[in-house]
Amino acid sequence: MPKKKSPKYIFKKNEYTQFEKKDYIDQVLTEYTGRKYKLNQIRWFHLPGEKIVAEKYGYSLGINVGVNSIGPGGFYEAHKHKSPSFYFVLSGKAKVKVGDEEKVVGPATWIVTPPGINHYVETIGKKPFTYITCDTLNLD
Numbered sequence: 705m706p707k708k709k710s711p712k713y714i715f716k717k718n719e720y721t722q723f724e725k726k727d728y729i730d731q732v733l734t735e736y737t738g739r740k741y742k743l744n745q746i747r748w749f750h751l752p753g754e755k756i757v758a759e760k761y762g763y764s765l766g767i768n769v770g771v772n773s774i775g776p777g778g779f780y781e782a783h784k785h786k787s788p789s790f791y792f793v794l795s796g797k798a799k800v801k802v803g804d805e806e807k808v809v810g811p812a813t814w815i816v817t818p819p820g821i822n823h824y825v826e827t828i829g830k831k832p833f834t835y836i837t838c839d840t841l842n843l844d
Contacts, residue, residue, distance in 0.1 A: 711762035715751060720771050723747040728775035728832075735783045745778025745827070766840070773834040774798070780825040784817075789839035791815040796833035799826045 728745040735741060750757045750770040758764035771794070774780060782801070793813040800809050801824040802817050808828060809815065815835075817823040827833040 712752065720749050720751065723749050723771075723773065728773075728778065733783070736786050737784070739783070741781040741783040743774075743778075743780050745775035746772060746780070747775075748772045767838065768840065769838045770836070771834060772837050773832045774825060774827045775832050776827055776830050778827045778833075782822045782824040784820050784822050785839065786819055787840040788819055789817040789823075789837065791817075791838075792836040794834045794836065796831045797828045798833040799828055800824070 725747045728747050731743045731746060732740050733743060748770055750768070752758070752761035752763055752765065752769075774796075791814070793809055793811050793815070795811055797808060797810045800807060800815055801822075802815065803821045803823075815823075825833065
């Protein structure tokens with residue numbers, strides 16, 4: 705009988721920077737309204753909590769917590785969610801727009817996106833824009 709894998713609770717930087725995809729990729733997602741939007745030059749790491757990684761870590765907390773990285777020249781088209789989202793910038797610079805507020809942001813910046821408010825991210829410069837993300841999108 706195979707030994708059951710123990711759940712993982714502590715993640716050091718070398719672990720959470722092992723992204724799901726080695727290279728940056730382009731994606732098209734669908735928001736809750738049915739409208740499609742593009743992500744250009746993105747990669748990610750999901751921490752436990754999200755349903756899609758419950759088997760990998762041995763549990764789910766009903767939330768989405770992870771690290772996203774948008775490569776140089778990459779963007780996350782304007783879109784909105786049913787639930788609030790929170791982002792904490794780790795590195796890089798980007799132009800971020802939430803509702804009518806637009807700023808260039810860098811490390812140690814908090815970004816909050818309320819439910820139903822459009823938000824947009826565009827990397828600035830030659831370094832990836834990397835941030836922690838936390839939301840309850842899987843409950844939408």
